Amino acid sequence: MPITAINLEGVRKSYGKNVVVDDLSFVVTPGECFGLLGPNGAGKSTVTRMILGIAPLDSGSINVFGEPVPARVRLARSRIGVVTQFDNLDSEFTVREGLIVFGRYFGMSARDIKAVTPSLLEFARLEDKVDARIATLSGGMRRRLSLARALINNPEMLVMDEPTTGLDPHARHLIWERLRSLLAKGKTILMTTHFMEEAERLCDRVCVLDDGRRIAEGRPRVLIQEQIGCNVVEVYGGNPRELRAIIGPYARHIEASGETLYCYTPHPEQVCLQLLGRSGLRLLQRPPNLEDVFLRLTGHEMER
Structure with missing residues (x-):
C-alpha cells in the first residue's frame, strides 16, 4: 500500500467542553495541494498543530509519511517545512543571517547553507535584499522569506497556515505563483485558508470545515458543480x-x-x-x- 503524506482517522480535539475538531478524517497524497477551508475558529489551525505534534489529540490517529504522530513526530517533522500564520522572523537579523540560523536549526553545515541560499533568495525574489535587515522588509517580502526559510532543508511537504493573510493583492498573487512552482516540482502542500479564491486557484482537493466538522471534501470545481451548478x-x-x-x-x-x-x-x-x-x-x-x-x-x- 503506497505511503500517504498525511492520514487522519477519526481525530477529535477538545479544550474543556469546547470541541474544536470533531471526528475528522482525510488523506493527503504526495504531490498534491490539499486545503483546509473554513472561517476563523473552524479548527483549521488546531488540525495543523496536531499534525505537527504541537498539540495532542484526544482520540483518533494521525500518520505523516507513514510515521505515527506524536509518537514518531521527529521523523515526520524532518520531512516538513512549516510556514506559520504569523511570521516569527527575527527582525534584527539580515535576510542572509535569518536563513543561516534556520539552517543550523536543522543541523545543516555552513557550507550546505551557503550552497542553497542563492536559489532560495531567487525563489523568494529577494536577491537584492540579502544584506537588508528583516525589519525593513515589507509584509509580502517577509512572507516570501518565511516560505524560503521553510524550504532550506528541501522538505517533501509544506504545511502552511493562512499563507496570504494580511497581504495586499499583488503580494498574494506573487505567493500563489511561488506555491504553484513548488507543486510543479512535486512538493506536497497542506494549507489552511479562509480565502475561497486562494483555494480554487491552488488546491487539488479541499476539506471544508465548520465548527470542527467536515462538511464537504473534494475537488473545488466538482464541489461547486455538485452543490451549486x-x-x-x-x-x-x-x-x-x-x-x-x-x-x-x-x-x-x-x-x-x-x-x-x-x-x-x-x-x-x-x-x-x-x-x-x-x-x-x-x-x-x-x-x-x-x-x-x-x-x-x-x-x-x-x-x-
Whole structure:
C-alpha cells in the first residue's frame, strides 16, 4: 500500500467542553495541494498543530509519511517545512543571517547553507535584499522569506497556515505563483485558508470545515458543480420577502445572509430583468464559487 503524506482517522480535539475538531478524517497524497477551508475558529489551525505534534489529540490517529504522530513526530517533522500564520522572523537579523540560523536549526553545515541560499533568495525574489535587515522588509517580502526559510532543508511537504493573510493583492498573487512552482516540482502542500479564491486557484482537493466538522471534501470545481451548478445573482437592498416572491420562479434556491439575497439560478438574465428599475437595489451576476458551497451547506457566509 503506497505511503500517504498525511492520514487522519477519526481525530477529535477538545479544550474543556469546547470541541474544536470533531471526528475528522482525510488523506493527503504526495504531490498534491490539499486545503483546509473554513472561517476563523473552524479548527483549521488546531488540525495543523496536531499534525505537527504541537498539540495532542484526544482520540483518533494521525500518520505523516507513514510515521505515527506524536509518537514518531521527529521523523515526520524532518520531512516538513512549516510556514506559520504569523511570521516569527527575527527582525534584527539580515535576510542572509535569518536563513543561516534556520539552517543550523536543522543541523545543516555552513557550507550546505551557503550552497542553497542563492536559489532560495531567487525563489523568494529577494536577491537584492540579502544584506537588508528583516525589519525593513515589507509584509509580502517577509512572507516570501518565511516560505524560503521553510524550504532550506528541501522538505517533501509544506504545511502552511493562512499563507496570504494580511497581504495586499499583488503580494498574494506573487505567493500563489511561488506555491504553484513548488507543486510543479512535486512538493506536497497542506494549507489552511479562509480565502475561497486562494483555494480554487491552488488546491487539488479541499476539506471544508465548520465548527470542527467536515462538511464537504473534494475537488473545488466538482464541489461547486455538485452543490451549486448554476450562476449566482447577488441582490443587495429591498424587502427580502418581496424579492423572494419576484425572483423565486427563476431560482433553484435562494439563500439570505445579512442584507444580501443569493439567488442561484440557470436564468440570471431573467432574474435581473425582473428586478430592473426597482429603486434601492444593487445586483451582481457572477459564476458560483466555494463561498457559495459553504453558504449552501451551512446557511451562513464565511466569516473572516
